[in-house]
Structure formats: structure tokens, C-alpha cells
Amino acid sequence: MDTRTMVIGEETVRRYLTVEDAIDCVEKTWRWYGEGRVVMPNKITTDMSGLGVPSWFNSMPAYIGPTDTAGIKVVGGYEGNKALGLPFIKATVLITDSRTGLLRAVINGDYINDLRTGAQPAIMARMLAACTDVITIIGTGLQGYMSLLCMSRVLDIKEVRLSDISEEAMDRFIARFDSPAFCFVKCASNEEACRGSDVIITVTNANADLVEREWIKPGALLMTMGSYRETSFDCVRRADRIATDQVGQSLHRGNLKELAEMGEITAESFDIVVPDVLAGKSEGRRTPREYIYAQIIGTGMLDVALGGLLLQKLKDAGETPALFDMAK
Ligand SMILES: NC(=O)c1ccc[n+]([C@@H]2O[C@H](COP(=O)([O-])OP(=O)(O)OC[C@H]3O[C@@H](n4cnc5c(N)ncnc54)[C@H](O)[C@@H]3O)[C@@H](O)[C@H]2O)c1
Secondary structure (H helix, E strand, O other): OOOOEEEEOHHHHHHHOOHHHHHHHHHHHHHHHHOOOEEOOOOEEEEOHHHOOOEEEEEEEEEEHHHOEEEEEEEEEEHHHHHHOOOOEEEEEEEEOOOOOOEEEEEEOHHHHHHHHHHHHHHHHHHHOOOOOEEEEEOOOHHHHHHHHHHHHHOOOOEEEEEOOOHHHHHHHHHOOOOOOOEEEEOOOHHHHHOOOOEEEEOOOOOOOOEOHHHOOOOOEEEEOOOOOOEOHHHHHOOOEEEEOOHHHHOOOHHHHHHHHOOOOOHHHOOEEHHHHHOOOOOOOOOOOOOEEEEOOOOHHHHHHHHHHHHHHHHHHOOOOEEEOOOO
16 A cells, blocks of 8 residues: 655645635535534644743644544644744644554645635624625734635625724735725724624734624624634623534633633533534524624634545546655
8 A cells, every 4th residue: 555645735735725615615524513423622732932932833633524534733823923924823734544544645734724714704604694794804914814705705795894903914905805896994993893894803813802892783793713812701791692613622712711711601601503503403693683703713624624625636636746655
């Protein structure tokens, strides 16, 4: 048997995986997870900041039953990267043979991470938003861009409001969209960006109250995606319903971490678990006027599933990437 490992760089990933692939793959993988056909332990974070390294990385293993794909995503946030011209988030996906443990592929995971991160709010908004005319994005970095890119493929959007501490980041963001079907509004404050908005996304590396409950209209959907706190506690406490992509991990990171530590949010607090809704086990939005708060924590099964899809597409195309023999 071939024991060699494929080594796959970003250029190949970009050539083979599309936004549409990501949206389809993320939705299917969430559904399979809801159906109990995916094995995924909670991610483990190695936070190095306590020892003076301003960075962390997560180990995120998963097995996708329907495609027989086993693997692990290793992804971290590195504060010093911007100054080096590197993205804040760096990811690698390892795919192993589910029966032998042989390492089948080492894949540059950056674009896979970007694709699946953006696909998540697109699918969630399609499922849970009462209306998507006005979308607010707080944090116009890479993941904010990927979120709007994916949302623009599946939602009817009229206006996109942007808010960021960096004017330059907002300008760069707008310039990446060529003749969009919606208009952009650069907002001077988060309040201006949020009031009257149908869908609000926070996707920053801040650790602060970026959104207040009073700014959120009835029927809105607020999705937080950053790794730290991004809203006032009241945005969660006074939500009509609370949603997530994965319960266990939502209690340890992101916007809900502190509320979970105070005992205010527990595994029982989630009214909507998106994979369960896709699997037909529970219901999503009930009324057009309920305000839904959603935490998108991001799970490794999505990257592993996209890694498996990439290998399948390479095989179908008859393309063999660089091979490395680990036995040597
Ligand atoms: N949930 C997920 O699945 C997932 C996946 C990947 C990354 N993330 C997280 O998403 C966040 C953004 O990652 P990125 O790669 O886009 O980073 P980035 O550095 O490219 O962008 C972050 C943006 O947030 C802005 N910002 C920082 N503080 C702000 C504030 N107080 N108010 C408004 N804007 C502010 C920055 O100016 C920047 O434009 C990080 O916390 C990252 O860990 C989440």
C-alpha cells in the first residue's frame, strides 16, 4: 500500500475549493453531526500568553463518518503576525487514514479555515434570520470579509454596514468587493451600525462590549464569532433565544466564556443548536419578532471535512500533489 503523505500548499487548496463547496460542505457536516455521524471531542486550547508568548493554538480533531475522513486541525492566533505580514490566524489540517493511522495529507489550512469560517454565518443567517436586508459587520478583517463573501452568495442583501476601529480596514474591505449587489455604509460607531439592522456579526479580536442590547431591534439575529467577549452580557441575558453551532465549546471560549464561568450560561441555556435543527431534531426561529443571539464558535469537523473533500477533488481530477515518505 502507498504509505506516502501528500503535502498540499495553499495555491492548490485555492484552485480546488470554492465558496460554494464550503457552504455545501459546512451545511452537510453540521447536519451529519446533528445526526450523530461525526465524532468530535471538544477542542483544546494551548494558551501561551501566560509564559510571555502572545499567542494560542487549538487542537481540533474529528472523524466524519459519511466520507470516512479522520483528521485534526491545528490553528492558532498570533498577535505578532500582522507586523510580519502574516495573517493573525494560522492553520494546518492533517488527514490520517481512519483504519491505519497513516498520515495521508498535510494541508495548508489557512484558506480552508477562511472558507469554513465565512460559510458558517451564511448558513446560520439563511436558517435563523427573519430578514437579511441590512447586515452589520463589526470587524472588517479577513474573517469579516469571508463572512460577507459567503453571505452574499446565499442571501438577499440590500445594505451592508461596517464598523471597525481602523478606517483603513473598512476601505480595504469595501475594495475587495467588485460591483456588489448591495450598498456599503461606513459607520462612525457600533451603535449607528447596529440600530435597525437585521443581522449583526461581530468578528474582531477585541475583548470588549462592542454591542449593547438597546441597539438590537426585535427580530434581529446577532452572531458573535470572535475568540473573546464582544457584546455586553445583556445581549445574551436578554435574548429571546440563544443559538450555537456547538454547545461544549461555546462554554469555554468566545463571547459566552465569562457568562459560563459565572454559571449564568450552561449546556441547558441553548435553545437552538444549529446541527440539531439541520438534522430535524429541533426547531430554529419561531417568530419574526424574536431576537436570536447566536455564538459561532467554529469546530474542527468543518476543516477536516473540507480537507477530505479536497483530497476527493484532487483524486477525481487525477492530480497528485507533492508526496513525502514518512518512513524515510
Ligand atoms: N468563530 C470562528 O469560527 C472563527 C474562525 C476564525 C477566526 N475567528 C476569530 O475571528 C476574529 C477575527 O479574526 P480575523 O482573522 O478576521 O482577524 P483580523 O485581524 O483580520 O481582523 C480583525 C478586525 O477587527 C478589528 N477590531 C479590533 N478591535 C476592534 C474593536 N474594538 N471594534 C471594532 N473592530 C475591531 C480590527 O481592526 C480588524 O480589522 C478573531 O477573534 C479570530 O480568533 C473565529
